[in-house]
Amino acid sequence: MFKKKPEIKNLAPLRSSDRRKLADQIIRDYQVPIPEPSADDASSNTQLTLASLRNSLVPESTSSARFTTLLGPNLSLVSGTIYVGAHPDQEERILWFQSGKNPKLIPTVYTLWHTPGIVPLLHTPDFVVEEKLRHGSDLMIPGLVKAQTAKWDPRATVGAVVAVAGMRKDTVPLWVGSCQVDVCNLGDVRGQKGVAVKPLHWAGDECWSWRELGSGGQDPPESLQGWIGLTTNLTAGVDLLSLEEGQEANSGAPMDTEDSKETGLVDEEEEEREPSTKEVDEAFLQAFLYAIHKAKSEKAGPQFGLDFPVQPSSLISNMIQPYLRSQNQHHYVIKKTSWKNAKKFIKHLDKAGLVKSKDRNGGETVILSIDFDNEQVTRFRPYNLPPPKTTGTEGANKGENAGEHASSSSDPSVGQKLTIQTVYRPAPKLVPALLPSKTEFYSAQQVSSALKSYIEQHEDLGVQGGSTVKLDPFLANSILGSNPNYDDSQFLAAGRISRSALQKRILNDNRLCQPYYIISRSRAASQQKPQAGPPPRIQVTIEKRTGTKVVTKVSNLDPFFIDPQLLAPELQKKCAGSASVGQVKGAKPGLMEVVVQGDQRKVLVGDILAKRGIDVKWVDVIDKSKPKKK
Structure with a gap:
């Protein structure tokens, strides 16, 4: 409900x-x-x-x-x-x-x-x-x-x-x-x-x-x-x-x-007792020490391959979760610790002398440096890490309905390859002189080829200096001067126009060619139906909520075959912060957005959306968290 x-x-x-x-x-x-x-x-x-x-x-x-x-x-x-x-x-x-x-x-x-x-x-x-x-x-x-x-x-x-x-x-x-x-x-x-x-x-x-x-x-x-x-x-x-x-x-x-x-269908984690808060705290601290130990043993240099500042989401996903003694994600999560969130955990590490941290604008706390010579680090001895476990339900669910909301592994958008194509439907005034049908869709290249054929069929148009075309009644009346939003007076006065300018004029004028777009993916069984308008773009908005709290909202996911209900749990885990799905304010019913705590634009664009086939040029990032300049 x-x-x-x-x-x-x-x-x-x-x-x-x-x-x-x-x-x-x-x-x-x-x-x-x-x-x-x-x-x-x-x-x-x-x-x-x-x-x-x-x-x-x-x-x-x-x-x-x-x-x-x-x-x-x-x-x-x-x-x-x-x-x-x-x-x-x-x-x-x-x-x-x-x-x-x-x-x-x-x-x-x-x-x-x-x-x-x-x-x-x-x-x-x-x-x-x-x-x-x-x-x-x-x-x-x-x-x-x-x-x-x-x-x-x-x-x-x-x-x-x-x-x-x-x-x-x-x-x-x-x-x-x-x-x-x-x-x-x-x-x-x-x-x-x-x-x-x-x-x-x-x-x-x-x-x-x-x-x-x-x-x-x-x-x-x-x-x-x-x-x-x-x-x-x-x-x-x-x-x-x-x-x-x-x-x-x-x-x-x-x-x-x-x-x-x-039968092998039950994960042994179901048999584990629930650990105490103190045990979860100790597991997180040991995992952090393990991550530092591994960096020191495998990398060289003053920072041992670590990129600073370390964001809270990167700390949890890259330096804690892979090195926990238990991979039970129901018990060993940041909410089960005494700190409850990554910010307080970082503050504890700072107080213990393991790291130097700083509070950034928006209330986010990041790690600026790590004391690799701290006594806790030098005395640490690595332990055996359990292999990542696959629950019986995950094994049983392989090949099941891709829309299942149980885990991100069943998200059909992960690994998809998307292509966006812009096509045009011509106005009746261009048919049949330039294009053969007003119900068909044509790519920009097909419009260019049709224009080239029209010029070649009318030798009287001529090409001056290999770049401009002489205007005839069709070009002058049906294309130029028909839309008051465009100033074609200079072309009409000269009686000539370059071929590239003429093609651009045709494609940019909605009265001549109505733009449509087709978003298709490698897994699609059939060609997608063209949709009217310019290609959509995913909206990523960073804004402030109450006080200094910053959230990231991502919307307009449906055209790209991304289910917000499947994206939210992955974001929550990746960013180590709560994520929710809700109606986009002021939009039509059914248009949903995902809201996650913190400024997560890098994680979203560079990782989460990228592995779903989203090119960075299809994403608009709007930062509303900074104060407006006077």
Whole structure:
């Protein structure tokens, strides 16, 4: 539902009566039981328990607002209402939403974390949550997991709202969807096909990260009381699942069990425990020391082959990630450290005497130099690096749908070779004297050849000095002097014009030749249809946000066969900063842009876009971060 950033109108506080009605509607729709009062209570206590339930579902000072967003492959416009509130000691979040004509309110994960048990809780392997569901994919029937001795929740029927959790944090809902089948009647899911649950909302979408001021979502808790998990011993009580050969990539995954490990479909990283923050910190420091050690041992010179200043994105992608003891990208990331971001990590290295850093305009911190003789560097001893691991799902997904949003390796735009050709459709006044058809498209070279043939067929035009052509009635009336936007008086007065100027005059005048463009790529199965207008250009804009924060926006990607939803995760990893996809402000619905933290123009143009076949001359870079000169 909220894969695309919604347009949210102004919030309006709910009246107390409307809030009570809303809470009562939720209690009816989800059959939420009212807490039992104490044994020696009075009727007033019953009212208190009902009031507390209402407050837990719809907190006081809840506000509402209308929203619109784009949904589905056709980017259909969907509207609805969001309800924003704050639980005790929590920030203001979207707690409920309603879309279309369906009056039923859908809870977000924030509501589920505070009101356990109001919807059925289903389970699926963790990598299905991370690599499929949190990218907006459906949950397929073979991806469902339950303990052997357990039964499916009887409330999980067609149309019911359900929550989905992974296997590690089996009591923490991370995904909300709508049942497409009677899950309660499925029994054994092995060998079954089809969609079990369609997504409505998940931790990580644009609803989860929304705040009236700023952005970013709240990290899920480690565990919650009140939700029923799988079992305390998962490997003993979980049904064994397996993917049928050739099955869709988003249709679930094999279970993390001994049997599935024998098949080679389960990554050993799934068995690793989650490291502590201190362990992740130490891994990052050791990786940095390893990078320095390797530079000193392989390169010569005062800087040992390192280019300074070192950008935060280059530090993480080139000096940290390749040298981590573990390649588990779910656990060993900068957000799991005590520093939380690359800027604070650089500051720590500076304080430790390993580097010299500097804050640049825009709030970015870079490394100016490294102390290669620091005691920590000289005492470092390298360790064995694990080979990069390929998860079972990545292996199973080879050859699958190229549009899958699971990883950048499935991005069909990577490695493409693009060509842009400008063609022209002639106006009727040029047909058939110069060009044979007004419905065909001609290249500039074909127009030049046609002009040459016309001059050769009319010997009276003559060529003076081998460069100019005498004007006849067709050239003078149909081409020159017909457009008031062009000053042709000097040519008409002289009665002559150079061939090159005449050709340029024809191609530049939209009344004579309407320009079209064709963008084709090596993987295209057929010729692309010409599109009216000049060739498009990718827009890269660097601008300031709140305070000194700088962001980079890249838009107009679709004409070049680049999916913003696939580009954003790669940018986030490459630039070591958050990246999001949203509607281009002021543009037609469906035109999306990617926004990434920091000034990332070099990474974008020189690396990310280059490997997608984008020539630098097709990119416009606009820097709005610098103050305007007076």
